[in-house]
Amino acid sequence: MIVGTKIPRKEGLQKVTGAARYVDDIVFPDMLHGVTVRSTAPRGKIKAIHFAPSIRWNEFTVITAKDIPGKNYVALITYDQPFLADTVINHPEEPVVLLAHHDKHVLEEARRAVTIEVEALPPVLTIEESLAKTQIVWGQDNSPHENIFKEYTVVKGDVAAAFARQDVSLFEAEYATGAQEQLYIENNGMIATYSAQDGVTVWGSMQCPYYVHKGLLPLFALGDDKVRVIQTETGGGFGGKEEYPTLLAGHAALLAMKAGKPVKMIYDRQEDMAATTKRHPSKTRVKSAVTKDGDLVGLDIDFVIDGGAYNTLSPVVLSRGTIHSAGPYHTPNVRVHSRAVATNSPPHGAFRGFGAPQSIFALERHLDEVARKMALDPVALRKRNFIRQGETTATSQTIREPVDLAAVLDKALAAADYDAKKKRFLAMNPSSVVKRGIGFATFMHGAGFTGSGEKTLASVVGVEALANGHVRVLAASTEIGQGTNTVFAQIVSDTLALPYDMIDVAQPDTRDVPNSGPTVASRTCMVVGKLVQSAAIGLEQTLVNAGDYKHGAGADAFAAACAKYIAKHGSLKCYSQYQQPANVEWDDKKYQGDAYATYAWAAYVAEVSVDMATYEIRCDDFVAAQEIGRVVHPVLAEGQIEGGVAQGIGYAIYEKVVWKEGRMANGQMTNYIMPTSADAPPIRVLFDEQPSPHGPFGAKGIGELPMDGPAPAILNAIAMALDVSPRAIPFLPEDLMALVKK
Amino acid sequence: MRANVSKYELVTPASLADALKLCAGGHKPFAGGTDLMVLFESGKLPPGRYVSLWGLSELRGITADDAHITLGALTTYSDVRVNAVIAKEHPNLCAAAKETGALAIQNRGTLGGNIANASPAADSPPALLVAGAEIELRSLAGTRWVAYDGFHTGYKQTLMQAGELITRVRIPRASDRVSYYRKVGTRKAQAISKVCVAASAKVKAGVLSDLRIALGSVGPVPLRCKHTEAVLVTRVIDAQAIKEARDAVQKDIAPIDDIRSTREYRLTVAQNLVAELALRFVAS
Amino acid sequence: MIDVKCRLNGKEHTLRGHSMARLLDVIREEAKLTGTKEGCGEGECGACSVLIDGVLVDSCLVPLAQVQGAEITTIEGVAHSKHQKLQQAFIEHGGAQCGICTPGMIIASAALIDRCQGRVPNTAEVREALAGNLCRCTGYMKIIDAVQAAAKP
Missing domain, CATH: 3.10.20.30 (Beta-grasp domain)
Structure with missing residues (x-):
């Protein structure tokens, strides 16, 4: 078995030698460079565009909305976001003009020589202003839904009755989370070419080639076969290259079409940080009803996220955040009301966790506060309410697979030496300038698309055998660092009993690979991996049916059978398409049912120290324990968890987007602080394996999971150390000072 | 990259004398590049002619005589970090060097460049102020030594005149002093300070004398806290002294709100750290 | 020019x-x-x-x-130098994920190993030596593992 072993990463050698080719490493002959001229006001009407006479504009390719050959919208869930603003400005980074020139240095001067004259309108910049409808900035129709992209209500049991019970204590508090920048180290970039014969071709850094493909078709009014999208080696995504690349690909292709030459557009860090998507800021009001023994009998949650100026993926982010807001608890009475609202900042978008880190932060902080107020042990409170096999989630989904979150929590607490440390810190803190704390969070994360999402996607994966017996996986699922290439190769290798080295993964290219869906939602290994496995089985079956091969006959026999088959039929490919398992049911209207085919379950423990002279907070130690089904590749899996935990630590205590008039004011790596190697703590990763029937060899999704737990665990540790109730992240030294000085 | 590179010229002189001639002709000095290249890339460095000092061996080296330790203007943070004499007599300066950026920055960033760049948030100026540093300025017209205290005359303003170069920095030899350095910058490396404190003093029987406290990031220039120093010397450091010192800090500094922090945080932390250093000094 | x-x-x-x-x-x-x-x-x-x-x-x-x-x-x-071992260690220990920071990370690691002259740097030393090289994928654990493994004589 290769599954379960730490076989070397498929593209590892190229990456460590510098040979891997990212989009900025690719140069085409006679290529131009492109830049974007953006609005400067958060909201308004475009009155005029001025081109300063100091520039010889006839040397430049210039594009405005008027040059768009097809439809001026980014085709996603709705069609509200334009590729280029034409008359209306809805956020301060709105693209208005595109410029291309062969000399990128001249181009920067030209960019500065374009002035967008805007008649400013009053903007909406916060969730509160949007809900108060101080201005209607989206969906003006005199309905209650103005400024609201999406709204959900989830109801289980009878919350009002639970809150009216005589034997419960009621708690209520509001929690907030800030925007977070994905901060992949490779900025967004695209190269586009155009010819009348081949149409539009783009190469670039992306997670979802078929999102880009779908977005470019209406922009150019071209047929499916005249738009081709190729993913180049991608230097990190974390959601930040899920929907945004469509916009950039469109821009590069518009310039390429008009110039008749290849055009490369690479954002610099400042533009990437300011103009592209970030994690949705949120506000969550949690009300709970708890018996004196600690039974969580009612949860009433109001969850609001700031979607920015356009709808983009906010409904889906809101959905995941909504479903995860009630946590891994079997609370009998739950009501969740949630809304995604419009503001005049650049659209917020996909980021690892996708709404769940926001609402989980609120609940896990809240439960610690409940435990403190009721003088209950926070561990006992959680354990009492954990969902067990056969019990139901907030959407009334019955958990059918075995689950033992209490065991996961015990494992984490033991590894962190939680009890002893807590005791020691409580004893030492009163006499120390540096206060120490230890805290934890327990949570679950659904793998794959929410609800009927996978059914709607109906993803397809192909597997192709070559005459030498090598097998190529054909999928649009991208390698963005998480290990797609390696995991797919492991799955095929074990499924076909062939050596790992005989398995390759094709470069995602919409001309050559089927649409296996986007590389998001912790779905690649579990959902797409299962399709890879089934396509591989189908391929082998074809050879077996031809009478030329028996499973396990070995690489040589396989190669001979392939050669024979291909000589006769020309090629050997097999495809597999997603089928919703019979027992997975979802009601999209009531928001009830099997929200996800399966869940990963986790308990994270954080240890912190707080210097009361400077209010500096450090995370000193971190334990991440989780049950993730079968671990396909221990090193890659640990890497996913460790990386996610580090991002979560940043989310909790370092990474703050400073907003000024809807625009990011600290869009430099100097001023937006992510943890360095000197700041990140030792992270210990523990796995429980409870193989799931929904993934290949029992695997579940893990990519997003580690983002959920660090923030509440760390803030719970701070709360313990200082006996305070921090309710907002990022929680910076300035915030801590304000809290303790009060 | 937001600059048009063709509008800049970086000239490499063969000697310090050549560099001074170029400066007299209007070339602007360019040392390790760790500040100017950042400005350049963001399109904020004025186009024009610059003179590269990096290759000038006259501006390198650390020497010590009976009175002074003298550092060439091109001394890098990495050079400072490993210098045994500085480590022994002015540990603040080594601590500042160690906390500047990260290794790659320390390998290129220079003391002279850091001083000339005149950022109020720079890490070494508070340590230099406490050390009693003097700056050697040279031009074709001649050489002059100026006290570092008072060198920065306003935000990004210095005593340097057109055509002048910082060529050397010297600090007095020191012994029997206690010292304190602390940079507060959210993360441990690659941070721009929100507050930066350096201090040193003589301690005898729990009483401080010749106390020097300097702060960065709390005003338009790195500054000595002379009111605070006056409050804390030649007395018992008790709760009343600490209270008075905290009040004095408020007189000495003028912090502001910016994208990195707030006025209130900077003031409070400056006060806390002054209290911390005074108590540590008398306890030592 | x-x-x-x-x-x-x-x-x-x-x-x-x-x-x-x-x-x-x-x-x-x-x-x-x-x-x-x-x-x-x-x-x-x-x-x-x-x-x-x-x-x-x-x-x-x-x-x-x-x-x-x-x-x-x-x-x-680096591929043709004594630090080739570092590249192998980054592959084996999972020090490279998306790979975009990896070349810089390996260069900084090579400089550290050179400074250590045959001694294996402790974790704190590696953390300090690499603090100017940001990685958003790994949380740094596997990079530190790789550097220490490669530093072993």
């Missing part, structure tokens, strides 16, 4: 460009060595790390005029 003579990955080279051109751009565009990456353009992320005369620098902060006569080592030069 100036011509700068230097040694690049052990070979004599003449690099042509503007005197103020970033060494990063000259390496990538003139010498066509694209293993050195740009992450931030302000000396924060370390993706553009190279060695100049064995000393770790951010190549985005070094103007071409300042490398006259220098010995420059990029990631492409």
Whole structure:
């Protein structure tokens, strides 16, 4: 078995030698460079565009909305976001003009020589202003839904009755989370070419080639076969290259079409940080009803996220955040009301966790506060309410697979030496300038698309055998660092009993690979991996049916059978398409049912120290324990968890987007602080394996999971150390000072 | 990259004398590049002619005589970090060097460049102020030594005149002093300070004398806290002294709100750290 | 435009460009060595790390005029050096995920291993030595493992 072993990463050698080719490493002959001229006001009407006479504009390719050959919208869930603003400005980074020139240095001067004259309108910049409808900035129709992209209500049991019970204590508090920048180290970039014969071709850094493909078709009014999208080696995504690349690909292709030459557009860090998507800021009001023994009998949650100026993926982010807001608890009475609202900042978008880190932060902080107020042990409170096999989630989904979150929590607490440390810190803190704390969070994360999402996607994966017996996986699922290439190769290798080295993964290219869906939602290994496995089985079956091969006959026999088959039929490919398992049911209207085919379950423990002279907070130690089904590749899996935990630590205590008039004011790596190697703590990763029937060899999704737990665990540790109730992240030294000085 | 590179010229002189001639002709000095290249890339460095000092061996080296330790203007943070004499007599300066950026920055960033760049948030100026540093300025017209205290005359303003170069920095030899350095910058490396404190003093029987406290990031220039120093010397450091010192800090500094922090945080932390250093000094 | 003579990955080279051109751009565009990456353009992320005369620098902060006569080592030069072991260790220990910080990370690691002269650096030393090289994928654990493994004689 290769599954379960730490076989070397498929593209590892190229990456460590510098040979891997990212989009900025690719140069085409006679290529131009492109830049974007953006609005400067958060909201308004475009009155005029001025081109300063100091520039010889006839040397430049210039594009405005008027040059768009097809439809001026980014085709996603709705069609509200334009590729280029034409008359209306809805956020301060709105693209208005595109410029291309062969000399990128001249181009920067030209960019500065374009002035967008805007008649400013009053903007909406916060969730509160949007809900108060101080201005209607989206969906003006005199309905209650103005400024609201999406709204959900989830109801289980009878919350009002639970809150009216005589034997419960009621708690209520509001929690907030800030925007977070994905901060992949490779900025967004695209190269586009155009010819009348081949149409539009783009190469670039992306997670979802078929999102880009779908977005470019209406922009150019071209047929499916005249738009081709190729993913180049991608230097990190974390959601930040899920929907945004469509916009950039469109821009590069518009310039390429008009110039008749290849055009490369690479954002610099400042533009990437300011103009592209970030994690949705949120506000969550949690009300709970708890018996004196600690039974969580009612949860009433109001969850609001700031979607920015356009709808983009906010409904889906809101959905995941909504479903995860009630946590891994079997609370009998739950009501969740949630809304995604419009503001005049650049659209917020996909980021690892996708709404769940926001609402989980609120609940896990809240439960610690409940435990403190009721003088209950926070561990006992959680354990009492954990969902067990056969019990139901907030959407009334019955958990059918075995689950033992209490065991996961015990494992984490033991590894962190939680009890002893807590005791020691409580004893030492009163006499120390540096206060120490230890805290934890327990949570679950659904793998794959929410609800009927996978059914709607109906993803397809192909597997192709070559005459030498090598097998190529054909999928649009991208390698963005998480290990797609390696995991797919492991799955095929074990499924076909062939050596790992005989398995390759094709470069995602919409001309050559089927649409296996986007590389998001912790779905690649579990959902797409299962399709890879089934396509591989189908391929082998074809050879077996031809009478030329028996499973396990070995690489040589396989190669001979392939050669024979291909000589006769020309090629050997097999495809597999997603089928919703019979027992997975979802009601999209009531928001009830099997929200996800399966869940990963986790308990994270954080240890912190707080210097009361400077209010500096450090995370000193971190334990991440989780049950993730079968671990396909221990090193890659640990890497996913460790990386996610580090991002979560940043989310909790370092990474703050400073907003000024809807625009990011600290869009430099100097001023937006992510943890360095000197700041990140030792992270210990523990796995429980409870193989799931929904993934290949029992695997579940893990990519997003580690983002959920660090923030509440760390803030719970701070709360313990200082006996305070921090309710907002990022929680910076300035915030801590304000809290303790009060 | 937001600059048009063709509008800049970086000239490499063969000697310090050549560099001074170029400066007299209007070339602007360019040392390790760790500040100017950042400005350049963001399109904020004025186009024009610059003179590269990096290759000038006259501006390198650390020497010590009976009175002074003298550092060439091109001394890098990495050079400072490993210098045994500085480590022994002015540990603040080594601590500042160690906390500047990260290794790659320390390998290129220079003391002279850091001083000339005149950022109020720079890490070494508070340590230099406490050390009693003097700056050697040279031009074709001649050489002059100026006290570092008072060198920065306003935000990004210095005593340097057109055509002048910082060529050397010297600090007095020191012994029997206690010292304190602390940079507060959210993360441990690659941070721009929100507050930066350096201090040193003589301690005898729990009483401080010749106390020097300097702060960065709390005003338009790195500054000595002379009111605070006056409050804390030649007395018992008790709760009343600490209270008075905290009040004095408020007189000495003028912090502001910016994208990195707030006025209130900077003031409070400056006060806390002054209290911390005074108590540590008398306890030592 | 100036011509700068230097040694690049052990070979004599003449690099042509503007005197103020970033060494990063000259390496990538003139010498066509694209293993050195740009992450931030302000000396924060370390993706553009190279060695100049064995000393770790951010190549985005070094103007071409300042490398006259220098010995420059990029990631492409590591494959043929004693630090090849580092590259292997990064693969084995999972030190490379998306790979974009990896060349810079390996260069900074090579500089550390050189400074240690045969001694295995402790975790705190590795953390400090790599603090100018940001990685968003790994949380640094596997990178530290790789560096310590490669440092073993």
